[in-house]
Amino acid sequence: MHVNLLLEEEQRSSSPVSLGLAIRLAVITVSVLLIVGAFSFYAEYRALQNQVTSTTDDWKRTEPKYKAAVQLRNELADRNVTLNEITGWRDSRIAWGKQLETLQQAVPAVIQLTELRVSQMVLSLSNNVSARVYEMRISGKTAAPRSEVNVVQFLEAFKQPPFSGVIESAVLPPGAFRQDPTAKTDRIFEIICKYVPRALE
Amino acid sequence: MKMPATKKERMLMFALGGVVGVVVLIGGVLWGVLPLLDGRRAMQSSLVEIGEKLKKAKRELDYAPAIQREADDAVSQMERIRAENILRPILGSYLVGVSEQIESVARSTQVHIEEIREVGVVNTPAKGKNRSLQEFKSFVVQVNAEASFAAIFQFLQKMEERNPFFCVNEIGISSQSDSPEKQRLTVRMEWPIEPKTEGAKGGGL
Incomplete structure (x- = not known):
């Protein structure tokens, strides 16, 4: 117990x-x-x-x-x-002295220039940058035989170097190639060249 | 300290101690640990922030010598352009200097100048729509002359060689029936000028 x-x-x-x-x-x-x-x-x-x-x-x-x-x-x-x-x-800008010298060399002997006008515009490009755009209007005359060939040959010069790098388009506007009212044996023409826009920057 | 004699009292004492301990713990966490943790977090984020700023500053300072060289180069380029190419007024007139240049080049290239007319000071083509301040303007003259085609392009070439900032923006050349060798020339020329001299417009002394 x-x-x-x-x-x-x-x-x-x-x-x-x-x-x-x-x-x-x-x-x-x-x-x-x-x-x-x-x-x-x-x-x-x-x-x-x-x-x-x-x-x-x-x-x-x-x-x-x-x-x-x-x-x-x-x-x-x-x-x-x-x-x-x-x-x-x-x-x-465009060095117009050189441009005119080149133009003189490009003009066929059978063509005589009567007037040349250059104007400048300022456009705004798509990227909001302004650009100078030049336009050159050339008036001239040439003898009637082969006049069409002569003018086309001259027009073609603007599509070749050294112009092709700076000129965007060169056209003969409708009605710009016609008989010279002062000399029936000649033809007169006008060519409009639009230059490539040159951006201001 | 003497432990309570009965088990019940001991349990009560432990429970009381536990409650006090928990209260002290919560108080310590609330008023001691949490503020310290917050402070530590704030310091850590401030450290990260300052560290980032220092890294950014270091990168910027690494580039500084190159930027300084580039800035010096830009200044010297601009000074050269200002000294050589920007048109300056002569006794408040741009036209005087421009006329001298044009006539001198025209004489050397057989261009007969008939008139040099001041168009005035105009705004330069705007670069962008958002540009509110234009650093430069242009002084424009129109020249009427007579010369052969070859003389005209030589004249323009010489003007362009003298100053690469000289700009021709309109040309009119037309033949003359009475004098086929000579062409009539109308040319609009412009030079850049600085706006601070804008008030001193050309047009005579």
């Missing part, structure tokens, strides 16, 4: 690890982990703060140079706009 004379409050666990010890250990472990975590977080936080300070200082040193570089780039853009404008002017 086994008689238990211990009160309930006096009863102790037979386990070598008591509940109190387990709780103490858990509290200590959690506290240590929290302290280590907090310290590592703090260290990381401080490092980050230092990094931000150092980067900000770096930016403060770099910013004036950067702003100067950006200003320089903007100034260059402005200068290039001006330069493009004036070089566009130069490049869009």
